[in-house]
Amino acid sequence: MRATLLLGVLLVPLSLIADESLKAVKAPNYIYEESPVFLVEQGAVDVEAVGKIAAYADSVFLLGKGALYHIVPAVKKDGTFRAAKVSKYVFTSVLGDIVHVDGKYVWISAHSKEGLNKQLIALCKMNVEAGGKSQVGMRVTALERLGKPAGKIDLPASEPKAVADAEGVLYVLDAKTAMVVPVTPQAAEVSLIPAPSAEVADIAYDKPRGWFWAVVPKRKILCSFDRNGVVIVVKRLKYQPVGVAVSGGSVWIVDATNKKLRKYRYKEEVAYELEASLEATVRFEVGGAPGCIALPWQLPHQKILDGGRIKVSQKVKVEKDNWGQRYVRFGGSGWIEVHAKIHRMTYNIVPKRCGGFSAIPESVRRDYTKDGRMLKINSAEVQEAAEAAKALLKRWKAAKGSDVKETPYWLARAAYEWLVRKIHYKRVPGWVDAPTILRRGYGTCSPISFAYVAVCRALGVPARFMAGTRWRNKDPSYDREFHRWCEVYIPPYGWVPVDPSAVGKDPTPLRAALHWGHLPETDLVMTLGGGGSDVFGWVYNAAGRPAQALWSNIKKEENAR
Template sequence: MQRYYYLLLNTLLLGATFSGLAYPGEVVKRIKAPSTHPSGITFDGKNLWVCDQKTDLFYCIDTENGAIVRTLSAPGYWPEAMAWDGAFLWSTDAKDGLPKSEHYSAQLYKTDPLSGQVVHSTDAPEPLMKGLSSDGNYLWSIDKSSGQIILFSSTDGTTLRTVPGPTRSATGIAYDGKYLWVSDNSKNQLFMTDPLDGAVLLTTELPGPYIRGITYDGKYLWAIDSQTDSLYKIKTRDEQKYRLTNPQKLNLTFNHLTTNFGPGEVHSLDVHIAVPESRINQKITGKTVFSPQGYVIETDNWGQKTAHWQVAPLANDEHFEATMQVSAETWDLQYFIYPEQIGTENDIPAEIKQLFLQDNEKYQITDPVIKEAVQKAIGKEKNLYKKAWKLYRYVQENMFYQMAGGWNTAPAVLLRGNGSCSEYSFVYIALCRAAGIPARYVGAVSVRQEKAQLDDVFHRWVEIFLPGYGWIPVDPSGGDSDSPAHQAAFFGAVRGKYIVTTQSGGGSNTMEWTYNSNEFYTADPKAYIVTDTFGDWDISK
């Protein structure tokens, strides 16, 4: 029955995939900009408006063909960004309305779109402002000096709220009625963020090399690029749940070496090497080769296959080496998750709940430390995505990375406040399961900074089950950073620099709590046994 559940889980995982090439950030239209130095853009419900820093003009643009409907004179000489509040055009001038070099002090203007007359002006909340957007009542912008997103009053520039920006170099902002979209041309990234706390919910690519501003037209985003002098119409939503990019071909030789330094004898040795399988962003190519011969393939209580060697006694100064040669095509995987599209706990299959909400000695999900942490992290939150995100951030805010040695229980690690990638994973799994979110871990051999090298550190992260999406990668140690963009890069995303060997709920009868490989032995009291495991990479160009 357990094997049936395992097959069902894989079916559900693959069933979460969607065909098609469309994705958030995809360009659906491109038209020529009205000028050569565009800096800001907004939408008035019918037409686009673009400001230009060389001509000092506002251009009203037909969205169908890019034709100039009319122009207005900008209030100042260095227009930076534009917004529409439903009746008036708002703009910022980077130099306080003065044609003076290196005089940066942002001024805010309100312009009547019919007459072109300025009807109000005030100092911007900060001297260096990037981007501008209206929610109908207040204005949003980005403080270039701090990277903070600012909600402020258009009447006098009073700051009402600040939240962290996704990066320190963001340049464009647009409000879609629910989320804030933020662009960063230096990183070529577009972020969908939560206006309440600045959390990055979705990341995708920008359509051009130098996007200066973005705006929302009710369905699509428009982006203005001052290098290509183009206006891009891009999707914010699509049926595709994820995207695969950056394909790689990886060749790995994994080594498990056991040496008996004596003086006692090892009477029995059982070695297991986890068998990698294909998954969404990993395709095993060719035949996986194990050496030496004499192994058998076994399947554990989680459905994980291993190559198993039963070794004859190892005398003093003898060793046994098992290897695995495997090739794979891998991709960077990025999910596009909208919290409101996540199902409820009632939508989680019973089989997944049975397997991946259960407790054991490592997680201890009923321990007061875990229960209190869950309550502090999520409060009364019901949305599964938001619960998972809040638990993710709770782990990062209460732990720091340190390879202290050993894999302690989740409550002990959380109290200690530091841990390795495995211990981060155990804590996060415990919190998720205690909160009703199915969770498991995967283990992998990792390509490090240099592509052709050995890896003896490896990496482990978590996968959580979100109804409507399936199993989603979450790496709490990898994403432990103050940067919202960095945090988001490890929640619902994973790079293709790994060959995943192991997938487990924890406590395997063959792999126990390890990944990649494991061993069992019986030995004399004075036998000194040393195990060395490492991956040897050969990257296909």
């Protein structure tokens, strides 16, 4: 194995260092690009009240306390707007807080014998100026208040929270059961859909994409979910969203924090977004017996500053293991130090844009579907888990309106959604292999990662390990526990992070999705590989103990890009 002799940079001016090999390098098979946002704001307007909304053609209908607001934004050709015409309709009767439009009437929930929001009633007729067969070019010129309701719709839910029309099928969000329930008679063969969480305030259907949007005020989250309840996209917002609607390809959100109606354009083509950041000096050290330390990588979300230089405590050899992981070897105690800026990273993975198995590079397929001592992919337990994931995928494919296919994305996602409801994190001593934790049902981050990688590989999906050190919320702070998680290869996105051990016991769909395609700004990535390293074996970050990381000089930016 080729090695390079270097002079450590401790107390040595950078200009005197001739060999540049002790610098962080880019990891392969990632998308490196400028990070635009995948949810672009196109305008906002102040509103008198906040609440749930519905949209049709050029109009948004906002239901506040005792009043309905008909809002017509003055949208420009580029989709942006700065002003809107607002008409207010006050109702003396006690109303609920659900609003729905169908192009003919505005429906508002009201009290019924069963209770609040149990029924929708048509209170206003919509005067619509035709613009063709679609909503494009159509205008809602006015609302005609009706003397008597033109119709009533009973909502079959214990606690109706919101409604959405999905291609002719009306659904109601039941807050008590956290399910999205079909309402209309023609929905007899349509299944119930799990909501992202019980905290969802409003939902809307996005016909071009075939999924629902949901807003979660408490968590300040906008997310999308499909007809199987799988949460696809998660976007953290800076405010509390209480209403959501879709019209003409635009996503409208009611901002309760600032009392505004906001319009967004969702960009499928953006692979990921970089958000809040943490800048820190991290010193990783080993003591006592001879040992090795893995060298941190340059990654799309992780930048080693100071020209990418990594400081070391003494003369070292920089080598690579069989996975290409660079490391330095010390005869006894030693340390490395980096000055890094780490961003929170959110992937924007759109299932229909994902490639099939033929789009995976042959080297990736060959190297990252192999078996290993801690994986045992041919064991009965791993094979049974793979079959369970396939059965879940088959059920997803059979759902009415589903566009699920047997791609690396959907197989990896099925394995994940099954696994996080089978295994949960629990601090117990020692690492066990994948079959053992599948039988036991709990363990720490490494065994859970072994299990997920094993199941993915059994399904033919390339998977590997990512690991590092974690900031422990103090300045300075020591980390002696470290953390390991996984990556799966999803074409054309490349390696995508997945952390099944972070989900917790009995997760909601939203909770599970928060750890699929997401990296926190608190983890410095040091180790990448397929496991069973010829240097580190099945451990990570360092070979030789004790080891610890000191985090200091912390600088946080909540809204960094």
